[in-house]
Amino acid sequence: MNPEVPAQCTPLRILPKHLDFSQEHFRIGRFKSREDLVASLEAFGMLHPPLLWTQADGTLAILDGFERLHWAKNRGTREVLSLVLPPALSGNELWRIRVQTLLFGLPLNPAQKAQVIHRLSSQFSFEQIHTEFLPLLHVPGRPESLKSWCLLAHQDHEVLGAAAREEISERVALELVHWEPEAMKTMVRVLTELQCSASIQWELVERIKEVAIREALPRARVLENLMSELEVTPQKHPRRKTQALRDILERRRFPRLKEREAHFETLLKKGALPNNLRIYPPPFFEGRNWQMHITFSNREQLVELLSTSTRFALSPLLEEMMNPLASKSTKTQGRS
Amino acid sequence: MRLSPPKKIIVERNVANSSLLEQLKKTLPQVPVEVLNHRKDFPKDDPDVLEIISFKGRLLKSCPGTRHYLCCGYQILHFGVQCTLNCTYCILQAYLNQAGLRLFGNEEEIFSALLEELNRNPQTLYRIGTGEYTDSLLLDPWTRFSRRIVPLFARRPNAVLELKTKTNFVENLQGLDHGGRTLVGWSLNTRSVQISEEPRTASIKQRIDAAQRVSGWGYFLSFHFDPLIEHKNWRQGYEETLDRIFQAVDPGRIVWISLGAFRFMPQLKPIVQRRHPRTRILYGEFIRGLDQKMRYFRDIRVELYSFMWETIRKADPQLCVYLCMESEDIWREALGFSPEQRGGLPQMLDDAVKTKMSVGLQCIRSNPCQGETPPGDGGSFGCV
Numbered sequence A: 001m002n003p004e005v006p007a008q009c010t011p012l013r014i015l016p017k018h019l020d021f022s023q024e025h026f027r028i029g030r031f032k033s034r035e036d037l038v039a040s041l042e043a044f045g046m047l048h049p050p051l052l053w054t055q056a057d058g059t060l061a062i063l064d065g066f067e068r069l070h071w072a073k074n075r076g077t078r079e080v081l082s083l084v085l086p087p088a089l090s091g092n093e094l095w096r097i098r099v100q101t102l103l104f105g106l107p108l109n110p111a112q113k114a115q116v117i118h119r120l121s122s123q124f125s126f127e128q129i130h131t132e133f134l135p136l137l138h139v140p141g142r143p144e145s146l147k148s149w150c151l152l153a154h155q156d157h158e159v160l161g162a163a164a165r166e167e168i169s170e171r172v173a174l175e176l177v178h179w180e181p182e183a184m185k186t187m188v189r190v191l192t193e194l195q196c197s198a199s200i201q202w203e204l205v206e207r208i209k210e211v212a213i214r215e216a217l218p219r220a221r222v223l224e225n226l227m228s229e230l231e232v233t234p235q236k237h238p239r240r241k242t243q244a245l246r247d248i249l250e251r252r253r254f255p256r257l258k259e260r261e262a263h264f265e266t267l268l269k270k271g272a273l274p275n276n277l278r279i280y281p282p283p284f285f286e287g288r289n290w291q292m293h294i295t296f297s298n299r300e301q302l303v304e305l306l307s308t309s310t311r312f313a314l315s316p317l318l319e320e321m322m323n324p325l326a327s328k329s330t331k332t333q334g335r336s
Numbered sequence B: 001m002r003l004s005p006p007k008k009i010i011v012e013r014n015v016a017n018s019s020l021l022e023q024l025k026k027t028l029p030q031v032p033v034e035v036l037n038h039r040k041d042f043p044k045d046d047p048d049v050l051e052i053i054s055f056k057g058r059l060l061k062s063c064p065g066t067r068h069y070l071c072c073g074y075q076i077l078h079f080g081v082q083c084t085l086n087c088t089y090c091i092l093q094a095y096l097n098q099a100g101l102r103l104f105g106n107e108e109e110i111f112s113a114l115l116e117e118l119n120r121n122p123q124t125l126y127r128i129g130t131g132e133y134t135d136s137l138l139l140d141p142w143t144r145f146s147r148r149i150v151p152l153f154a155r156r157p158n159a160v161l162e163l164k165t166k167t168n169f170v171e172n173l174q175g176l177d178h179g180g181r182t183l184v185g186w187s188l189n190t191r192s193v194q195i196s197e198e199p200r201t202a203s204i205k206q207r208i209d210a211a212q213r214v215s216g217w218g219y220f221l222s223f224h225f226d227p228l229i230e231h232k233n234w235r236q237g238y239e240e241t242l243d244r245i246f247q248a249v250d251p252g253r254i255v256w257i258s259l260g261a262f263r264f265m266p267q268l269k270p271i272v273q274r275r276h277p278r279t280r281i282l283y284g285e286f287i288r289g290l291d292q293k294m295r296y297f298r299d300i301r302v303e304l305y306s307f308m309w310e311t312i313r314k315a316d317p318q319l320c321v322y323l324c325m326e327s328e329d330i331w332r333e334a335l336g337f338s339p340e341q342r343g344g345l346p347q348m349l350d351d352a353v354k355t356k357m358s359v360g361l362q363c364i365r366s367n368p369c370q371g372e373t374p375p376g377d378g379g380s381f382g383c384v
C-alpha cells in the first residue's frame, strides 16, 4: 500500500445534501442498531471526519462515515468537515484504504467481516486476500472459508442480523450457509430462541448435520422431527429447552450407546441398591474398568454395604450389566 | 484396474544407480527422470511425481500394541510411502507433508540389513509385511519389487513375507521361486463399501480372482476385513464377499483372516470431510477409545466381529481368525475366547504359519510387540 495515501486527502466542508447516498459500494452495514453512535453524535457531534472519494464525474462517494453522514443529513446539518480523496485512486487502493478505516472502529462483527471479504473477493486474488487482509480482519485463512464468508455475505437481514448480534456464533454462521435455505433459517430461529453458548450451538449444529448424513435425510426434515419432539417436552425456559434438545439429539445420534445406558440404568434400578452404593461403567462401556463407590459413616454401615454389594455381585444382574449381548444372544461360543 | 504412470521420476543422486531406477527406466521408458542432489530440492506435494530416495531410518518397524488393544507382533518392512488409490478412510491422508509417492532406492542395503536381522535371531519367527505405509503391489507393475523380495524369503527358515494389497497386480508373482514362504493378502470389504470408499482400487471380484490365480501358483493367502464398516445391509454384503472367497479358493491355503472395525485418529475426521465430502463412514456411532482413537461403540464392534466369525466358521472352523487391535473383553464377547488362552496373539499367528505353511517349526520365539506407532495401527489401513 502507498503510505502517502492519507496525505492525498484534502479536508473540505461538504454539504450532506450534495452527497450521493445511493452509491453504497463501500458501505459495510453493521446489521444491528447503533444507538450508542447516535447518542455520541448527539452529545459530542462528529469527532471523526467522514472519508469521501471524488468520482470521475466529480461527484463525491462515501468511503467511510455512512451513518454519521446520514445522521447529519437527517438532522439538517449544513456542513460537515470531511476528508476527500482525489479521483486518481484505483479500486484496489480505495479498498485498501477502506479496510484500514474499519480497523479503527469497534471490532467487526461477523456480518461486517462477511461483507468486507465478499467485496474484496471481487477486487483481489485469493492469495492477496489471504496474506494481506484476512490477518487484519482476524479471520483464519483456509481456502474453503473464503467461500463460506462470501455465502454469508449473501444472506438476508435475518441471518446477517443474528450473526451480527452474535445470536449465532461466527463458526455456526459459516457452517449454516452450506445448509439448505429452509433448514438454515429454522436453525437460526431455534438458536436465537435457545440463547445457548457458542460451543453448545456448534454441538447442536454438528449433531444435526451428522444425523442428516447418517440417515440420508435433508437437514430440514431432521429439524422438523426434532422440533416436534421438543414441542411435547414441557420445558419452556431456554436453558432447559436447550438441554432437552441436546438429549433428543444425543439419543438420535448414538442410539446404541443410549440404549445400553438406559438398559444399565434399568438394571441398576432392579438391583435396588442403596443410595450410598453406586456402580459406574467405564466411559462408553469401553474396557474393563468398572467402578463401585461406597459411602459409609461407620463400621456397621460398611459391613452392611459390603454384604449388599457381594449379593449384587453374585446376582445375574451384574453379569447382564457388564455383558448384555452375551446374556441376550444364543450364539455359539468360540473354540478355546 | 488401471493405473496412470507418473509424469516424472525424481531421484536423489546417491540412489541414481540403483537397480530400482534401472527397472523403472525399462518399464516406464517414456517418463522423464531428473536427478537432484538433495531431498530438500524435491518439489513439494506433486502427486504426479514418483520420488526415489535412499532410506535412512529403522528398517523393520513393529506393529504397535497398547495396554488396552492387543497387537499381532507383525513387522513392517519399509520400502516406500504413500498411495494414489485414495481410499476415503486411509490414514495416509493425515501425512500431507509427504503427499507424493516415494520409494526407497537403496534396496540392496535394505535387503542385506533384513537378512542380517533374520540371521541374528534364528529362533524367532518373523512375520514381515510391506503394506503399512503404502499398498504392497500398487507400483509392482513398474518396479517389479516383488520379483526381488519374494525369492529373498524363499529359503528363510524363520520368516514369512506378507504382501498386502487392494490391487490385482499379481503378474510379477507368476513363476517366482517363493518357497511357500510368501502370503499374498487382500484387504476386502463389501461391494458397496468398495464402490463408495475405495473406488480406485480393484473390484472385489478382481481381488478374489487375483487371489485364486496366486493360489494356483502355490502362494499362501490371507484376507483382511479391515476396516469393517457398519452400513446398510452390511451382514448381507460381508456374507457375499466371504462366500465368494470360499467359492474361489481352498480355505486350506488361507493362513489367516483378520478383522478390524473402522477406527481413526480424531485428527483424520476434518481431513476426510474436506477430501471426501460425500462419504458417510465418519458418521457411525463412534466413541473415543482407550487409545484415544475413534472406534465404533463396543456393542457394534462385537456384532460385526461375531457375525464375521460365525460366517467364517461355517466355511472352515479351523481357520485362524484374529481381531486387529482389539481389547481382550471384545475378543471374549465376540469370539468366545481370548488370545491369552492360546499363548497370546503373536503366538496364535505363528502357530498358523507353522501349521499351514510349515515354516519356522524350529522357532521358539514370537516377535514381541514393541509399541511403536506407524500411521495405521498395525495391520490396519493404509494399506490394510
Ligand code: SF4
Pocket: B082, B083, B084, B085, B086, B087, B089, B090, B091, B092, B133, B134, B135, B166, B201, B381, B382, B383, B384
Ligand atoms: S488404504 Fe491402502 S489402498 Fe487405500 S489409499 Fe490407503 S494405502 Fe492406498
